[in-house]
Amino acid sequence: MASITHYTLPRPEFDEAPKVLIVVSPYYKEIADAQLAGARAELEAAGATHETVEVPGALEIPTAIRIAYRQADFDGFVALGCVIRGETTHYDTVCNDSSRALQLLGLEGACIGNGILTVENLDQAIVRADAQGQNKGGGAAAAALHLIALTRKFAPAAKGIGFKAGGDLS
Numbered sequence: 110m111a112s113i114t115h116y117t118l119p120r121p122e123f124d125e126a127p128k129v130l131i132v133v134s135p136y137y138k139e140i141a142d143a144q145l146a147g148a149r150a151e152l153e154a155a156g157a158t159h160e161t162v163e164v165p166g167a168l169e170i171p172t173a174i175r176i177a178y179r180q181a182d183f184d185g186f187v188a189l190g191c192v193i194r195g196e197t198t199h200y201d202t203v204c205n206d207s208s209r210a211l212q213l214l215g216l217e218g219a220c221i222g223n224g225i226l227t228v229e230n231l232d233q234a235i236v237r238a239d240a241q242g243q244n245k246g247g248g249a250a251a252a253a254l255h256l257i258a259l260t261r262k263f264a265p266a267a268k269g270i271g272f273k274a275g276g277d278l279s
């Protein structure tokens with residue numbers, strides 16, 4: 110069988126440290142801890158500051174990010190959690206709704222890395238969460254950092270454009 114490796118973008122560099130919120134569901138605590146280790150290492154390697162809040166399950170992650178996006182001043186967010194298929198259709202609800210809500214927040218301008226694992230079994234979760242393995246937590250943190258870098262790159266101030274009340278360009 111043919112195989113191909115993923116290309117990883119170089120880590121972005123920042124003049125001013127990004128401030129990042131990690132929102133994690135410890136629904137599967139050991140998996141969440143491994144994801145957190147990978148995400149924190151990636152953020153620290155980029156010089157970002159970070160804090161972490163917990164929510165009960167993956168379904169609460171987008172709402173928690175929405176609250177922080179509206180009420181605090183984080184540059185970006187890392188969503189960490191794990192959904193493992195059970196006997197019922199609830200799996201599809203948790204996977205699809207959490208993912209869709211994160212995407213909608215992203216389209217509003219929130220810089221979010223989605224590290225919510227959606228897997229068939231615990232073995233799949235373990236290899237993906239492992240910071241020395243597939244390190245999906247680190248990958249989600251890297252995604253958030255890239256979106257923050259893009260936001261700063263295209264910020265009006267960086268182009269010398271100011272906005273006045275009323276919307277006139279100066």
Ligand SMILES: Nc1c(NC[C@H](O)[C@H](O)[C@H](O)CO)[nH]c(=O)[nH]c1=O
Nearest residue numbers: 134136165166167168190191192193
């Ligand atoms: N089954 C999983 C859940 N379910 C819980 C939901 O996320 C939610 O907390 C509940 O429906 C209350 O709103 N959450 C996970 O993170 N992982 C699962 O496998």
Ligand SMILES: CC(=O)[C@@H](O)COP(=O)(O)O
Nearest residue numbers: 192193195196197199200
């Ligand atoms: C992700 C899930 O939905 C799962 O944990 C719930 O299991 P079940 O479908 O057996 O209730």
